[in-house]
Amino acid sequence: MKIISQISRQLTGIVTISCLCLTSLSLSAATELRIGLSGEVTSLDPHHLASQPNLTVARHVFESLVDVDTQNRLIPGLALSWRAIDPHTWEFKLRKGVAFHDGSPFTAQDAEFSLQRPLQLKSPSGGFAAYVRAIASIRIIDTHTLQIKTKSPYGALPEDLNSILIVSKKHAVNANTDDFDSGRAMVGTGPYQFVRYQRGDRLELSRFSGWWGTPPAHDKVTLRIVPSDPSRTAGLLAAELDMIEHVPSADIKKLSKNNQLKVIQATSWRTILLHLDQYRSPSPYITDLNGSLLSKNPLQDKRVRQALSFAINRLAITERIMEGLGMPAINFVSPPSFGYQTTLKPETFDPIAAKQLLTEAGYPNGFQLTLSGPNNRYINDDQILQAVAQFWTRVGVRTTVEALPMSTLLNKVRKEETTITLLGWGSFAADLAIRSLIATTNSEKGYGAWNWGRYSNSKVDQLMTTALSTIDRTKREALAREASILAIQDVAIIPLHHQVVSWGLRSGLSYTPRTDEFTLAQHVTIR
Amino acid sequence: MLRSPILIRISHSIITLFAMSIAVFLGVYALGNPVDLLINPQANQIERAQMITQLGLDQSLWVQYQRFLSAALHGNWGISFDSNTSAWSLIVERLPATVELALCAMCIAIIIGLPLGLIAGLHPSRWYSRLIMNGSILGFSLPTFWVGLMLIMMFSVWLGWLPSSGRGATTNTLGIPLSITTIDGLMHLILPAINLALFKLSLLVRLTKSSTTLAMLEDYVRYARAKGLTEHTIIIKHVLPNIAPPIITIIGLELGGLIAFAIVTESVFSWPGMGKLLIESINMLDRPVIVAYLMMIVSLFIAINLIVDTVLIMINPRLRKQALSLQSSLA
Numbered sequence: 001m002k003i004i005s006q007i008s009r010q011l012t013g014i015v016t017i018s019c020l021c022l023t024s025l026s027l028s029a030a031t032e033l034r035i036g037l038s039g040e041v042t043s044l045d046p047h048h049l050a051s052q053p054n055l056t057v058a059r060h061v062f063e064s065l066v067d068v069d070t071q072n073r074l075i076p077g078l079a080l081s082w083r084a085i086d087p088h089t090w091e092f093k094l095r096k097g098v099a100f101h102d103g104s105p106f107t108a109q110d111a112e113f114s115l116q117r118p119l120q121l122k123s124p125s126g127g128f129a130a131y132v133r134a135i136a137s138i139r140i141i142d143t144h145t146l147q148i149k150t151k152s153p154y155g156a157l158p159e160d161l162n163s164i165l166i167v168s169k170k171h172a173v174n175a176n177t178d179d180f181d182s183g184r185a186m187v188g189t190g191p192y193q194f195v196r197y198q199r200g201d202r203l204e205l206s207r208f209s210g211w212w213g214t215p216p217a218h219d220k221v222t223l224r225i226v227p228s229d230p231s232r233t234a235g236l237l238a239a240e241l242d243m244i245e246h247v248p249s250a251d252i253k254k255l256s257k258n259n260q261l262k263v264i265q266a267t268s269w270r271t272i273l274l275h276l277d278q279y280r281s282p283s284p285y286i287t288d289l290n291g292s293l294l295s296k297n298p299l300q301d302k303r304v305r306q307a308l309s310f311a312i313n314r315l316a317i318t319e320r321i322m323e324g325l326g327m328p329a330i331n332f333v334s335p336p337s338f339g340y341q342t343t344l345k346p347e348t349f350d351p352i353a354a355k356q357l358l359t360e361a362g363y364p365n366g367f368q369l370t371l372s373g374p375n376n377r378y379i380n381d382d383q384i385l386q387a388v389a390q391f392w393t394r395v396g397v398r399t400t401v402e403a404l405p406m407s408t409l410l411n412k413v414r415k416e417e418t419t420i421t422l423l424g425w426g427s428f429a430a431d432l433a434i435r436s437l438i439a440t441t442n443s444e445k446g447y448g449a450w451n452w453g454r455y456s457n458s459k460v461d462q463l464m465t466t467a468l469s470t471i472d473r474t475k476r477e478a479l480a481r482e483a484s485i486l487a488i489q490d491v492a493i494i495p496l497h498h499q500v501v502s503w504g505l506r507s508g509l510s511y512t513p514r515t516d517e518f519t520l521a522q523h524v525t526i527r
Numbered sequence: 528m529l530r531s532p533i534l535i536r537i538s539h540s541i542i543t544l545f546a547m548s549i550a551v552f553l554g555v556y557a558l559g560n561p562v563d564l565l566i567n568p569q570a571n572q573i574e575r576a577q578m579i580t581q582l583g584l585d586q587s588l589w590v591q592y593q594r595f596l597s598a599a600l601h602g603n604w605g606i607s608f609d610s611n612t613s614a615w616s617l618i619v620e621r622l623p624a625t626v627e628l629a630l631c632a633m634c635i636a637i638i639i640g641l642p643l644g645l646i647a648g649l650h651p652s653r654w655y656s657r658l659i660m661n662g663s664i665l666g667f668s669l670p671t672f673w674v675g676l677m678l679i680m681m682f683s684v685w686l687g688w689l690p691s692s693g694r695g696a697t698t699n700t701l702g703i704p705l706s707i708t709t710i711d712g713l714m715h716l717i718l719p720a721i722n723l724a725l726f727k728l729s730l731l732v733r734l735t736k737s738s739t740t741l742a743m744l745e746d747y748v749r750y751a752r753a754k755g756l757t758e759h760t761i762i763i764k765h766v767l768p769n770i771a772p773p774i775i776t777i778i779g780l781e782l783g784g785l786i787a788f789a790i791v792t793e794s795v796f797s798w799p800g801m802g803k804l805l806i807e808s809i810n811m812l813d814r815p816v817i818v819a820y821l822m823m824i825v826s827l828f829i830a831i832n833l834i835v836d837t838v839l840i841m842i843n844p845r846l847r848k849q850a851l852s853l854q855s856s857l858a
Contacts, residue, residue: 040807042609049609129574177611199610199620200799201694226692226797227807230676234691238683376810407812443572 033218033509033521036226036235036244044197045180046165047118047128055163056518057203057223061101062165062188065092065111066158071336072269072428072515074158078106078166078189079146084471087153088136094144099210100168101186101193108140113169115148115161131160133446153469155476159338159428191216191522200225205521216522223521236261236504243509245519247502249323249379255504266513267327267334268501269426272378273437274371274388274494276305277419279454285419286369289398298363299420299453305491307357311395312388313349318497321383326497332425332433332484334498336515338473339430339480344488346495354395366396372412373422375403379499385422388496413452421452424499426516431467431480438492439464455492536836540829544822548599551821552592555814582608595818604822605815609808614819618801623703624694625793625800629785631707631716632723637778640728644735649762651740659732666729675722675795682718690715692797719796723789727781734777738770745769772839779835787824 039053046058067077079092098106115138118128134154139147150157168187175185186194191213192205203223207216224241226232229248233255235241247255247263256263277283281297288294298304318326328346333339358366371389375382382403389399404412412418427433440456441448447461448454460483467479488495501517510525579585583594598605604615647656683691695712697704706712742748743766751761790802797803801820808816840846 040803042607042811043611045611048611129577133574181610181612198694198799199617200803201797224693224797225799227803228692228794228797231679231692231795231797234676234679234684238679238687238691240683240691405810407810446572446574449572449575 031218031526032220032222033243033524034222034224034241035519035521036224036232036241037519038227038229038232038244038246039225040200040227041203041225043177043181044183044186044194044203045175045177046167047114047121048177048180050128050163052517053225055165056520058165059190059518059520060192060205060221060223060522061186061190061194062167063190064162064165065094066162068162068428068516070266070512070514072334073336073338074162074428077162078111079161082158085147087469087471088149090148090150090157091141092146092148094146095212096144098189098212100189101208101210102168102171103210104168104170106166106189107143108146109143110169111146111166112138112140113173114166115164117167117172118164128164130446131163134160153471155470155473156429156432156468159432162428192221213522217524217526218521221521233504236506239506243503243505243511243519243524245501245503245517247504249325252323252325252502260507261504262507263502263504264511264513265325265500265502266515267336268499268517269334269337269428269515270378270424270499270501270517271329271332271334271426271433272326272381272384272422272424272496272499273329273332274496275421275423275437275452276308276455276491276494277453279456280416283369283419285417286367288367289365291368294367298361298367301361302491303357303361304363305494307354307361307395308392308397309347309491309494310350310357311354311391311397312347312494312496313391314346314497315349317384317387321380321387322497322500323380325379325500325502327500329495329498330488331430331495332437332487333427333430334515337430338428339433339477339484341430341481341484344485351391351395358396363396366398368398368400369419370400370402371420371422372402372404372409372418374406374409377406378422378424381422381424384496418452422496423450423452425450429480430484431464431476434460434464434480434483434487435468438487453493455487457487457490457492460487460490460492536833540833543829544825547825548596548818548822549592551818552595553588555817556588556591599822604819607808607813607816609811609813609816614815617804617816618820618823621799621801621804623705624798625786625789625802627705627707628716628719628723628792628798628800629782629789631720632785632789633727633778633782635720635724636727636731636781639724640731641735641774644732645739645762647732648736648739649743651736656736660736663729663732666725666732669725671722671726671791672795674725675719675792678718678722679795689718694799719792719798722796723785723792727785730777730781731774734774735770738773739766742766742770768842771842775838775842776835779831783824783828783831786827 037053037056039051041053041057042049042051043054044057046062048054064077065079066082067075069075078095078098080095082090082092084090094108094111100106115132115135118132134150134157136149136151141147148157166189167185171185171187179185181197181199183194183197191208191211193208195204195206197203202225205221205223207219226235232241232244233248233251236244236255252263255261276299277297278300281300282293282295283297283299286294286298314328318324318328330344330346331340358364371385373381373385385401385403389401392399413421425433425437435447436450438451438455438460439447440458440461441451441454463479463483463486467476467483470476470479501513503511503513503519505511508527510527511523583591595605604613606612607614607617610617643659647659650656679691682689693715695706695715696709697706697712698708700708706716747765748761751765788802789800790806792798793800793802794806804816805820808820840850
């Protein structure tokens, strides 16, 4: 028996070593990069659905006029420069010498077509229209100059244009989603070109030799779709994948200790926050400790909101529950973003002050409420909900947790059946975040579309509107910061933390982690 | 007038399909509004309203059902909200992968399960029979998810013998992309097929064992032995055909279940089949796909059961004669 087990152990060792040798040999021969993506790709049409997985794969084949660097700041993309020649008109100078994958040159006509396509798509689209909504008209000045007129002065046009990818007019005119999924219309200006797409399995790309930028390190890229967290990690451990995105929090320590692999992290643009019901009095689901409805909505009292914020130990959440994948937050946007205010500091954990404030506000014994949130959307979201509920219960606000799949939660929110709700929000700029999250709800202008608590502060609205219509970026950032300070001091929402995004790679590769969470093969280099 | 049992079955099936379509439609409607998941967070309320109208979600439930039914009868099962392609083509695209996996798993379960169950049933008190039965308990107790991950850990990460996820290279056989025809495809197929087969294998082992034990006690076996037939002949010619009906019925039902609900295995191994499509559609509230999928599954179950019933009639000499004589009297 002993001999058999010894022999089998040796055999296993030999087999493993030979397999590793074979794989390493094959890796050094061809420069192929195999990436494990964490979300399902639904369509290759870059203007169909604005989901992170769809945009991730699209950004290998297509590019936008305005690009974004790893620190969430705008840089030239297919447009070399842009400026506002008057409050209503922006002039974009396009990059010369850029070719599409079929060899035809990129001109202003393709840009104009791509900017108009989201509104013309007859199929139900995932709301790319929102990014071109501000555009009144587009004028082609010459083959490489474009003038865009906005309906009203709008300083965030460059940010919006980052989300519109430029397609070849020749191939995409009258193209529907099937044309993109089959590859016929997948002609872009990006560093990689389409080879093969197997829905639900993988997308294969090969390097485009005529790309205008620095040639990427890998000839072949395979984007594998592996939404199951353990399978993705196993793929990296088994050397079947060279890189994976979104390393599960429980595996980060183990992968970091592995000599063959490394884990890189960056603060993501996503902020996890709590919306508080501030528009209804009484609030239908806030009761006293005996279960009878409170006549007044306690959340409308700033002291109560402040108390709830003090009661949360954000460090405990980020260190224990997020296992390091979070950074306590106070701003709407994460540190490198436009409008981040460095003088604001995350709320300190102070349950005594919390209890004091509650007593001052007239709730010495606390009250009861329900905390709602998703359980399948953000990193460890349901655990965050449970932790927050416990922190609040300790200071006297007895909290019940309602964790639902995102689809069901959104349904409840639209029906106004929640009191305090968790949401994650990623944005380039503080004023854009404020516009969606806490601006007074206005369906015509599109303000406050995600203002679940219906917070309304006319001063904040004013600052936000002025900021967005300011073309000068320095002035605009100052206004955005001012609006943020005002809103945060008034506890419009309770920010919890900024997520930290992680990637796992083979040690021989190098990637600068991105704030916008995108995994782009063209930026992966070989050390 | 004699009515053919086949026609009766078919009319029942149509009624079932109709009832299922209503149940499915209502159930999916209750899940929530898909627009909330599809709409870009930056979109405003007007764009949202536009999208709702575009998708036809502003109509009353009854109107939506009518539109769905009339389109379905014309072969149009709706456009997926997420992928913007026809729901039917999405399912058909993924069908070969799932059917391939399900059939392989079923084959493994039958080829290993039946003989093991037979052996255990013939000599129930021997040590190997007891081993087989205890093994079968493990087989259906261990959760599929866990077993799949353990298989990946052992064979992909530690030993590095087999790939951890995905489907291998495919070749077009009769217009259908099959991966079983290539070595790479087979390597990718082994682990998920074993994972999927484990539960069914255990079920078959136990079923075969109990049927065999009971059959061996029957009178006809004693008479056959008295006649002088060898054990071998008794088992193959007499016992097997008699224990076949319940086993074939179960296999048919389980096959339908394998094709429809190999969700866990497909998720763990990232196998691009219909199960993963279903889960993703439920998460994203892609109603056309969910509805088309469920209707397809119902049709599949009905078809499989029809085939199983026919096979049972054919292998039973008494029923076979009855069915054939009915045919001739009708003619």
